[in-house]
Amino acid sequence: MRIVLCSQVKADFENVAADFGHDLFIFLLPPKFFASLVAYEGSSPGSKVHIRFNLPFPSDWISIIKSEQKDDEKYIFIDEGEKLPFGLKQWKHIHSIEKGKGNCTKITDDMNFSTGINILDFLMYPFLFLSFYPRKKLYKKYFEK
8 A cells, every 4th residue: 555745845845855864864753652763874875763652552663774766856755664563564754855946945755664464464554654744844834944
């Protein structure tokens, strides 16, 4: 199943691409009582991102960066789940940062997931959508400072 969220920020592409790292990741995390960052190795291929969830039950989410591409107009990196919580069997997240018109940048979170059972994918969709939807406002808050 697929979730795509697009955000536009009033910030220079080069700055947004350069700042798409550890500090932004910490900023995007849910409150510490819910989840914490165990490891963040960056967005280059082979790097690991490890989140530990405390609620609704202790679980780990480990993703590995599979690819990264950058040019003067677009920056893309892709992570895939290695160890997933909540009954997820597959996870692929394409992070895309694109130069927009003027001083704007478009950020797209394109996520594909599967529990292995179609009906469970439909039940999981609202939870994952609502987990990532706040990024639309958080990106603006972080980059438009």
